[in-house]
Amino acid sequence: MAGLRQRKKAAAQKRIIDCAALMFREQGYEATRIEDIAEAAELSVTTFYNYFGSKADMLLATVVAETETVIAAVDDVIGAEHRCLQTAFAAIAKVYFTLSFQYTSREMWRMAVARTMLDPEAEFSRRYIDIDQQLSDQFCMFLAQMQKRDLLRAGVETEPFGRLLFNNVNLNFLEFMRSPELDASAVRAKVVAESAPVFALIETRNAAH
Template sequence: MAGLRERKKAAARKRILDCAARMFREDGYEASRIEDIAAAAELSVATFYNYFGSKADLLLAAVLEETAMVIASVEECIAAPEPTLEQAFGAIIATYFGKSFQYSSREVWRMALARTLLDPEAEFSQRYIEIDCELSDQLCRFLAEMQRCGLVREGADTGPAGRLLFNNVNMNFIEFMRSSAMTAEQVRNKVMAESAPVLSLLAA
């Protein structure tokens, strides 16, 4: 019985999140009201607050949901790497800019980043920073695994190199968020071009 209750709660939470993500994409974050999100999820406003304390909580949940999908997909890239370091890294970059903005939108990410700048000590901001750390650590593990597979030369310090590559990815991600005209293909090509010197130094 408890298992069924938990599944129902998880399904209701997912329904709220899916409706919110769709409305954020279509109507914009500011224009999306909790009352409308609850109605779209076929729940009362009171029930909505059993799952999320505010619209900002929904914003964070949308970012976390999308990040979880990205991290899982990158793990698949690490587990079955391409034959060269550049190709393996390229598969990860394709995942970053292919999976991101499928569940949420550029506006959602813009709002999330803006909130971290406006209130850096808030719980929301701290969790957003943790997301960046998780992604950075994953790139470091990617390079370490590529070193184990013989695609990264022995003796290369994969920790600092992974963080350097992630910082470049992150800066281009921010540029991609700011520019509605930039396409995913353009930002992928830019990241690969700027990362090429580092990858060349690392390659076995």
């Protein structure tokens, strides 16, 4: 019985997130009301608040859902066979700038980032920071795995270089998020080009490009 209740709760939560993401994209975050989301999800407003404490929490849930998809896809890239660091990294960059904004929108990301700045101590902000840390940690894990496969020179400290790579990706992601006219493929190419000098320093000399 407990398992059934959990499955029903998870299904209702996903339904709310799906409805909210669609309405945020189509109507905009500010114009979307909690009452509208609850109605679309076929729930009462009271039931909605059993799952999410505010519209900001709902916004974060949509961002987190998309980010979890990105994390899983990057895990797949890390686990695949690669001939050199740069091609592996290019595959990761492709995930970031292909899967992001499939479920959310640039406006939703801008609102999420703004919320963390306006209220850094809120639960919403702490959860956002946690997911950002997961993404950064994943880059460190990526380099550690590549080092085990002899694509990264022995002795290179994977954590500082992993943070460096993530910070560059994140900076370009924020630029992409702020500027609707930017093209995803162009930003991805920029990320890869900017990271190339780092890989020239740390990859093994026998890596095939």
